[in-house]
Amino acid sequence: MLDLSRFPRVALIDAPTPIQPLDGLSRHFGDALNGVRLFVKRDDLGPVGGGGNKLRKLEFLLGQARADGADTVITVGALQSNHARLTAAAAARCGFRCELFLTRSVPRDDADYTGNGNRLLHALFGARVHLLPGDADSLAAAKARAGELESEGRRVAVFPSGGSSPLGCLGYAACAAEILDQSAAMGLDFAQVVTANGSSGTHAGLVAGFAALGHDPRLAKSYTVLAPLEDARRITFEKAEATADLLGVSIPEDAIVIDGDHRRDGYGIPTEGMLEAVRLMATTEGLLLDPVYSGKAFAGLLADVRAGAYRPGDAVLFLMTGGVPGLFAYRGVFASA
Numbered sequence: 001m002l003d004l005s006r007f008p009r010v011a012l013i014d015a016p017t018p019i020q021p022l023d024g025l026s027r028h029f030g031d032a033l034n035g036v037r038l039f040v041k042r043d044d045l046g047p048v049g050g051g052g053n054k055l056r057k058l059e060f061l062l063g064q065a066r067a068d069g070a071d072t073v074i075t076v077g078a079l080q081s082n083h084a085r086l087t088a089a090a091a092a093r094c095g096f097r098c099e100l101f102l103t104r105s106v107p108r109d110d111a112d113y114t115g116n117g118n119r120l121l122h123a124l125f126g127a128r129v130h131l132l133p134g135d136a137d138s139l140a141a142a143k144a145r146a147g148e149l150e151s152e153g154r155r156v157a158v159f160p161s162g163g164s165s166p167l168g169c170l171g172y173a174a175c176a177a178e179i180l181d182q183s184a185a186m187g188l189d190f191a192q193v194v195t196a197n198g199s200s201g202t203h204a205g206l207v208a209g210f211a212a213l214g215h216d217p218r219l220a221k222s223y224t225v226l227a228p229l230e231d232a233r234r235i236t237f238e239k240a241e242a243t244a245d246l247l248g249v250s251i252p253e254d255a256i257v258i259d260g261d262h263r264r265d266g267y268g269i270p271t272e273g274m275l276e277a278v279r280l281m282a283t284t285e286g287l288l289l290d291p292v293y294s295g296k297a298f299a300g301l302l303a304d305v306r307a308g309a310y311r312p313g314d315a316v317l318f319l320m321t322g323g324v325p326g327l328f329a330y331r332g333v334f335a336s337a
């Protein structure tokens, strides 16, 4: 059992989130899946802000902010950040003011990207938004703003990109425990738990959680969509180690299983594989992946299954991490492809 009771927490998800088989996709592929059984864990089904993986991290981040007496939270992200959206929504729900520092890190300035999707929702959830150029140090700007607000008497909590501090990563250590409980109840022994890797906290938290529960942390595998492979491996290891430290365990050097083949031209740049994955999940399952994270990760999983990376009968769990509003920022890409 993973005892996280000493960490302050607010309730933002209805755990456990369901695990479901991908029957429609399996019917579509037939023998091409080599007998591999695919499942999804519905972390996209959160009850706040449209749902998504950031809610698990925000349970701990906002719990600590509340315990510290904060009245304002500030975070950073890309212009279409899902993390910024969910921070704004959860802050609204929990009674914090929220400010967002968003960088133009994807080379697009069309109206869908700059005004629709998550950008529309950041404003709707009442956050004050500061826009920065792509190469700006948004965390430094956020900290400077926090200093300014504190000099006016406010108490401010600053969350890093993706909410992936060790405390935030605990949300995915809790998810690791949830997955092990659910798989035991379902009589399944997952060969792999698969996720997208952006700020690395989801993967890092899973690794720390599996290690703390005596399981092989290599059960978790991610596809990087942001940092190049070796940077992503190093960052994920550092975050997993820091999170494991909070849990009083250590992780082995080779704990991080990560793939760099599906990031392609970089963060937020569409790929053929992503387009195929998003369409397939929509048309065979009625489920929505997102164009920046889960679409590329699911494309990676499909490529691995097709390449025979799993044995017949293996059960593989894909984490649905949300990000649906991002689809509206990529309307033109789907319309023209």
Ligand SMILES: Cc1ncc(COP(=O)(O)O)c(C=O)c1O
Binding pocket: 052, 053, 082, 083, 162, 164, 196, 197, 198, 199, 200, 201, 202, 203, 290, 293, 294, 321, 322, 323, 324
């Ligand atoms: C929809 C979605 N999926 C996956 C991720 C990746 O999670 P992490 O940043 O913890 O690596 C993100 C992060 O921004 C996201 O918004």
